[in-house]
Amino acid sequence: MADVQxxxxxxxxxxxxxxxxxxxxxxxxxxxxxxxxxxxxxxxxSTQTWFSVHLTDxxxxxxxxxxxxxxxxxxxxxxALAGLALTxxxxxxxxxxxxxxxxxxxxxxxxVLISSGSALGDALRASSSAITAAxxxxxxxxxxxxxxAVDVQFWPWLxxxxxxxxxxxxxxxxVFSRLWPGSSRKxxxxxxxxxxxxxxxxxxxxxxxxxxxxxxxxxxxxxTPAEPVVLDRDTAIDSWDELSRGDDPTR
Numbered sequence: 615m616a617d618v619q620x621x622x623x624x625x626x627x628x629x630x631x632x633x634x635x636x637x638x639x640x641x642x643x644x645x646x647x648x649x650x651x652x653x654x655x656x657x658x659x660s661t662q663t664w665f666s667v668h669l670t671d672x673x674x675x676x677x678x679x680x681x682x683x684x685x686x687x688x689x690x691x692x693x694a695l696a697g698l699a700l701t702x703x704x705x706x707x708x709x710x711x712x713x714x715x716x717x718x719x720x721x722x723x724x725x726v727l728i729s730s731g732s733a734l735g736d737a738l739r740a741s742s743s744a745i746t747a748a749x750x751x752x753x754x755x756x757x758x759x760x761x762x763a764v765d766v767q768f769w770p771w772l773x774x775x776x777x778x779x780x781x782x783x784x785x786x787x788x789v790f791s792r793l794w795p796g797s798s799r800k801x802x803x804x805x806x807x808x809x810x811x812x813x814x815x816x817x818x819x820x821x822x823x824x825x826x827x828x829x830x831x832x833x834x835x836x837x838t839p840a841e842p843v844v845l846d847r848d849t850a851i852d853s854w855d856e857l858s859r860g861d862d863p864t865r
Contacts, residue, residue: 642794645786646701649719652779653697656726659683659773660690665737666765667745679741679748683769686740687729690773697722697780704787712791719784726777730770737764 660683667679684691700722704715733740738761739754746752751760 639794641786641790645783645790646705648779648783648786649697649701649704652723652726652776652783653694653701655772655776655779656690656697657694659730659769659776660687660694662767662769664733664767664770665741666767667738667741667761668763668765669745669749669760670762679744681741681744683733683773685744686733686737686770687773689729690726693722693726693729694776697726709792709794712794713788716784716787716791719787720781723777723780723782723784726780727774730773730777734766734770734774737766 662683663680664683664686665681667681669677669679697719700715700719704712704719707715738758741761741764742754742757745757745760749760751757
């Protein structure tokens with residue numbers, strides 16, 4: 615009779631899962647690192663000088679005004695801090711909550727892009743509050759008469775890069791978060807398969823011990839109640855002594 619080869623399909627599935635686990639963990643770390651980097655770039659940019667405004671001779675109070683990112687785009691600091699908090703929440707969130715947080719991350723990144731892009735699109739308007747604080751002149755028309763030229767620094771472009779990183783990393787979380795490793799099954803005695811069956815059904819292992827069919831039918835047909843087993847005093851003492859020594863008295 616030909617030998618029956620055991621089914622090796624569960625072992626193959628387990629091997630594939632073990633091989634994919636480091637890749638999934640790496641994708642999680644890359645996404646979180648990108649979110650931290652994007653939020654950090656945005657926060658760093660908001661503390662630096664974005665524009666150098668050169669004033670005309672009419673403005674006797676100052677010749678050059680430096681405009682910080684927090685003045686040109688006031689919302690950047692709050693958005694950057696929210697991005698860092700969102701990254702920390704993503705690291706411990708469950709599968710469903712990850713999607714919600716990732717969508718919020720996309721909104722945060724878009725907000726960073728809109729805020730920094732608006733400042734770059736109209737540097738003079740973004741600098742008006744700093745010019746008013748330096749010269750005491752208010753009003754859009756009056757401020758524009760004082761400005762001779764505006765030099766754009768590197769830092770607002772760093773905010774744009776940070777916003778783009780936040781958007782891309784959050785979108786990656788939406789797509790790939792289902793592949794991220796979940797909670798460990800090390801201390802779980804049973805777990806469900808993809809089709810809802812527990813592990814014993816998936817692997818073809820039954821929890822109940824195998825019994826002889828004829829013996830089972832005989833026990834089922836026997837309606838005679840079993841007589842209680844009565845132990846005398848000496849036997850009970852001997853059993854306790856064996857238990858104290860670590861022996862099994864039922865052997």
